Structure formats: C-alpha cells, structure tokens
Amino acid sequence: MELPAGCGKFSREALELAAIARSDRSVPVDERLAPHLVICRRCSEAVERFAADNAFLGEFAKVSARSDRSASGRSVAERGAAAGPADGSAAAGGGDLIPGYRLGDEIHRGGQGAVFKAEQLATRRACAVKMLLGGRFASATQRVRFEREVEVVAALRHPSIVTLYESGISRHGEPWFAMELVDGERLDEHVRRLGLGARAVAALLQRVADAIAYAHRRGVIHRDLKPGNILVDRDGVPRVLDFGLARAERPDEQTNPGSGTTLAGEFLGTFAYAAPEQLAGDPAAIDSRCDLYALGVVFYECLTGKRPFDGAKSIGELVIQKTMRTPERPSALAPGIDRDFDVIALRLLASDPSQRYETADALAEDLARSLDGRPILAREDSLTYVVRRNLRRHWIATTAGVVVLATIVVSGIALAVLYANAESARERAEHQLDAVLAALEQSNPETGRGTSDMRATEFIGYVEASLEEALADDPADLARLLRTMGLIHLGFEKIDQAAAPIERSYALYKEAFARGEIDALRMADAAYALARLRFIQPAGEAKAADYPASEAAYREAIALRESVTGRDDLVTVDLIRQLSIVIRRQKRLEEARGMLDEALLRASRLPATRQREEFDAAALSARGFITAELGDHEQALAEFIAANAAISRVVEPNDFRVGISLRNIAREKLSLGRAESARADAERSVEILRERKGADAPATRAAEALLDEIKSALAKGGREVESAGEVESAGAAGSAGAR
C-alpha cells in the first residue's frame, strides 16, 4: 500500500520525528531536514500526513487514557443477547484483549467476573487480571461498582490483602484490573486438604481479622467476604481479595443513601455469608459489622465443614432457612472444639449487629487470647443472650429478606416489561414472582411461621408500594400481588391496610375474568380474599362486620371452585366450613350446623393429609361454637378437645391455632364451672397468641379477657360465670383456603 515515505533522501523515522516535533518541540529534528522540506514536495507532504495522523491518533490515545484501556475485542451483540459471560477460550486466544497484558488461563469465574492469569508485557511480571462481565441491564451500576472497587483496593497495603496494580474499563462494560497473582488455594479447601484443626483455623482467621481491621480503620468494608475471597498462599499466609463490593464508608453516602452504589433494596453480597442487615438492603444499616458476620460464617464453616444455615435449594428458601434457624454450636457438630470458639463464632453470627464484636480488632484479640489460653473477652454468659436475640430477630430478618427478593423481582419484571424482550425473560420473571409470593406467604402468621411485628408490616407496605408502581401495566400480576399483600395484612389483623389492596385486586380480577384472561380458580381466590375481609372488617354505623357481603363472596368463591373441581376438593370444602361461620354469626345456627356436617362428610372421603387434619380441627372447632351457642357446653367441650387434638397432630405446639383451640377449651370449662382447670389452658393460650399474633391482636386480647374472667371467678370462689364473648377467625385454617 504505502511506498517508502518522502523522496528517500531522509529516513522515514526522520520524517516522523519532524511531524511529531510540530506538536512537541522537545523532539530533536535532523538539522538538514528543514531546508530539504522547503524544496521537496514529497517529503513535506509526508510530514504533513504524519502530523495529521498523529493528531488523529492522539484523539484515540485520549480515549484510551480516559476510560478505555481494554477496548475488548467483542461486542455485546456478538456475545449474544443475554449478555452471557465471555468464554475463557476466546479471552485466552486473544493475546491483545487487554493492551499491555498477555492473558493466560482462566483461574476463576464468579457472578461478577472472570479472573485470568496474565503477564504484564512491560514488566514481564505475572499477575491476575479480573474482567468484570457487564450484564445487559446492570452495566452502568456494575461499572460504577468496579470503579469503586479499584479506588478502594488501590488504597490498601497490607500483607494479608492482595495488591492492585492497574485497571481500565471498556465501554462495553467489560472493565478489568490487574492485581497481584497469589499462588494459593481457597481458605476452605486449604483447611479441608490439610485437615486443619480448630486452633489452626483460628490462627488463620486471626490474620484475616487483622487485615479486615486494617481495612475498616481506613473506612473500607469488604462486604463480600467468603472462603473464595480468602486465599492461603504457599507460605500459609491468608490473603483477602476481591473487594468487589467494598464501599468506602463516607459520610455523604450515609446521609444520602440514594446516591450510594447500594440502592435501598438492592442486595449484592453472597446470600450465605450476608448479615441480616445486609439482607434488608438498607445502606444506612450496613457497616463494618457485616464483615464480622461473614467472618463468623467462614469461621463456622472451616471449624465444622458446614455452614451455619445450610441446605436451601433456592435463594428464597435460603433466606427463609438461614434466618429462621439458630445455628448449632460448632462443638456440637465437630466434637473437641474449644468452648471459646463456640462463643466467638456464635457472637459473630448474632443477628443483631450490636451483639457482635465491636471491631475486627476485638475479634483478632479474642482469637489471640483463646490461642494463648487466656480468657476471652466475649463472656460465656452472653452466649445465651446472643442466641435469644437471634431467635427474636429471625422474623424481622426473614421479612427483610423477602423484601429484598421482592425488590429484585420487581425490578426484573419492570425491566422485562420495559424492554419487552424475549418470552424467556418474561417467564423467568414469573418464576421469580412465584418464589416471592411463596416466601411472602411464609411471612403471614396464618399461613407461615411469622409472628406479629410492626416492622414486618411496614416492610410489606414498602413492597406493596414498589410492586404497584412496577406492575401498573400488568393488571393480572398486580391483582395477584395485591391479593397476597392484602391477605398478609389480614393475617396481622391490620384491617385498614388490608381493605384497599383486597378490594382493588377483586375489581381487577373481575375485569380480567370477564375478559377471559384468568380461570375460575383464580377468580375464586379473589372472591375468597374479599369474603375474609368482609368477615372481619367493621363497616357502617354499627361498626359491625358485613356478614351478608361476606356470605355472598364466599358463595361466589365456592360456586366458582365447584365449577372446576367438583365436590371432592379440600379447598372448596374448607370454604364451606368458613361460610358456616358467617352463617352462624347471622344466627342461622341449624343451617350452619348442617353445612358443617356436610363439609365434614365430604372431607372424610378425601385422603388423610396434613391439610385434612387442619380442616378437621377447624371444622370441629366451628361445630363446637354452634353446640355451645345451642347451650350444650359438655358436648361443645368434647368437640373443642377433639379439635385441639387434631390440630396438635399436625402443627408446632406454639402454632396460633393451638392457642385458639386452648382458648375455646378454657371458655367451655369456665362455663361448666371448672375454672381451675380452665386457667391453665387460658394461660397457655395467652402465651401462644401473644407470641404469634402480637399483644394487640383481637385474638390475644380476647384470650386475656377470658383469663381475667377465669381469675376473677376463682377469686370469687368458683362461682359460675357467664361465658365470655367468643372471638375467632373465620380463616382459622387459613392455609387451606389461600392458594
């Protein structure tokens, strides 16, 4: 293409230098060239062209210096629409994928990026290059995160922290950075391979704690500590790497969480190692103690070979399991572990950050003390307290986790709608939605394992608001979510909050059903929610529940279900049971009893599952109320005791339904003048309902009133007392109705 530049009298280099000298006077120019250029047109044109090239190429140099050191070889489109990760072979094949580096084998691949062995060409030194794989939707956020990562890691110098050399970002969201190459293995693999004992593990953890303490003192939280981020090198020194989620603790981000890289609800860490407050996604709540929690999980895992909360098959399940269970003492899993290590591990794993070590320094100190045989500072007697606090906070953490999941799903759905892309994305979003709904139902004290807690309901309000916004264009999904939310509010007996979402979802369902977009079963779900709402919602001037409206909605739900399932369906049968309660409240006692007997008969033809036991218990209770109202207290008591036995067979001893059935037993005993015996039942009932329903719930207050009545009856010497007013929930066996 090009001929030798100029006329040939001067070298190409001389002409290039002359061109460069136009913009850079420090460049030496052959003295004889200047006069030559005056007379030689070919040479002067060559210099002009080189100068123009230099100016043009100089623009590219600026591009690269600014942010594009990588200029990765492949475009997003070439990688495929799903923005799947770059595959190792391509990266390894392209020696110039990152200017100045020769990439070798892939060392590791994680959710955030891939790490390659590499050689820095200029220095010939071996290093590791991490490429952050840009997701299609999250690329801007991930890019910001990456820049933060670089900023943070570059500032740290510690023997147990991996050093950062250099970094760059490509415009396609494939930033990279070069760091020290550590020849080592993951902490957990190291421990397993060498079969290290508890003391050796503690010694390693002490060095890690030192490194983390160093970072914390510089305002850096790692936020993603896990065994994969701690390598043990050939000298046996643990090295912490991958400050990918680290965030400098800066005052402006504390006061302005919206500007932080971790937005509210956006959860980044690895679930298994994340502290409960990280699960809540509230940036203000995240501080250095998150790292201590993660170290606790790492310590526990290295000591026992198991994570403290394990066995989940999905993220949702993990969140639930992790937060609902208390970890066993490490020594219970791996005998022979020093009791001090139990105390240290469980203290790190406290759900409440204030119950953990104050600083990583304090942790390092205690580890050193235990290794030296000195008494540790975390006192033994605090252990019970830590465990108790854990139990107390499980529920809050669970709800928070649910919120996080919901937020993830909401944004997923919103993006799927916005981008209206492939069916598969849509399906994925729906799967996630199912998972979150299931998790949310776990939050309902009537269907799951929740207890009443104001913070939980606040969280749910937050989820509700976000979902409403995200699903404005998607009435069917919105209706489904609103219905679930409403039922959860009902479960907490927060009727005011429940009314709007349930009524709205019913209207939305009705429209969708008329359009043929949903089937009769889903329409029945909506009618059922409305029926339950009307049953307990005070309305009109009398502030009494609108039983006729509730009855109509139940009848609608039952008819809809029977049109699909026929007569032998437990959910439908349970709806009939619930309807009988509405009928009884309207004083049509015989009609209600006939309805219940019919429901019990239909249920008896179905297999004896746990759900059926639950139904039997609820139906026997309902029958007990009618019998009592008809004046036969002896028979009513027998029915309540049968109900209690049935429900106790299938639920935990402190299930709220056990509490309610005990209350029913106590009331009948009182009616029969057996106050002494009634008292024990009532006390247990109050205890359970306070825990599961909350002190303010009507069910709890009714039990307390009954207990007071029993006490005053006892004080008056067992004089017969009139029956206390009954309070019960129509959806007592709610799980059978809500599907």
Add this chain to the structure above:
Amino acid sequence: MDLDRTTTALLTGLLDPANAAAWELFDRRYRSILVGFARNCGLKDNDAAEIAQATIVRFVEEYREGRYDRTRGRLGAWLVTIARYRMLDMRRRAGTARVERGESAMIDLDDEKSVSEVYEAERRRAVLAAALDELKTRSRTDPKTVQAFEMLVYHGLSVAVVAQELGMSAHDVYLAKSRVAAKLREIVIRLEEEYEEAPGDWESTGKRPSAGLGP
C-alpha cells in the same frame, strides 16, 4: 434492514417492542455516551449512571408515544434535552447540599450550548471507541499491525521498543501506524454518519412513530 448501518433503521426498529436487536444496539450505543456525558457535566459516577438510565427510559416513552419533535433537531439534541432536564431536576433536589459540601460545581446546565458541547465530545469519544473496536474485530487488519499501533499510541512506547517486542523492523512499525490511521479514518467518517443523522432522513422511512405501541 441493517441495524448497524443507520440511526434511522435503528429508530424504526425501536418501534417494535419485540425487536431485541434494536434495543441491544440502542442501549449499547447511547448508554455509555450518556454516562460519560453526565459525568463530564460534573455528576458523580452513580448519579451519572442514574441519569443515563432515566434518559433512556424517558426516550423510549417519548419515542413510542410519537412525541419526537423534529424541530428539536438531531437525535443527540433530543437525548441532550431529556438528560439536561433530568440533571436540572437532580440538581434542584441535591444542589444546596452539594454547595455546602464544597463539591466542584456542575457545569452550567442552563447554558444549552455548553451542555451540547459536552455531549458532542462524549459522542466523539464513543465514535472513536467504536472505531477502534471495529478495527480490531471486523476490519481484517493484521493483528500484529493493530498491536503495534496500540503499543505506540496507548502505551507511548518508542518505535524501537515496539519493533523489538513484536519482532518487526522500525519501518514496518511506521507502516503499521500509517495503515491503522488510514483505516481508522475511513471507519470514523462512516460511524460519524451512523451515530448522527439529520432529522430529514426520517421522512424517507415513510413511517412515523405512533402511540400505543407499548409492550
């Protein structure tokens, strides 16, 4: 229709909510420009990312609703208008706090001309980056030639060092540089046209954005 070729084709593709390729390309092409642009207007990184996202979302809405006003000028001007309002909004919300914290003042967002200049610079940068990418992946330029160019231009290495490193003669290194410069020029001229078209080109498609095409 070759999406990569023209902005017109790209915009037409965006009318179809199911046209994933158009979305992919639009996002790829303009997001990074918008982020860099907002950053150069004085925003912090995360705020810049937020502005870019909001601008793209808003663009989609306006575009699908057929609210593209041709008198506003070219596509870039349209994006700048959206982004500028978003930034003014953000400044209103956080402005006082910024001043109190003594952070560097933002560029004068009320000055449309200088805001446009910032965008223009960022767009140029994106064009150059895309040109580089094309050079390396699709131009069939000899990888060694590209590597020589990178070492010279990116790393500021001397011709002698590059020649030694790559086992080439100094003359070949210079030749490589000339070739790359010529090739890049050609690509840049074409990309400049692709990234920005005059609004008049719209009419040739015979298709106007209409409302109600949401997903």
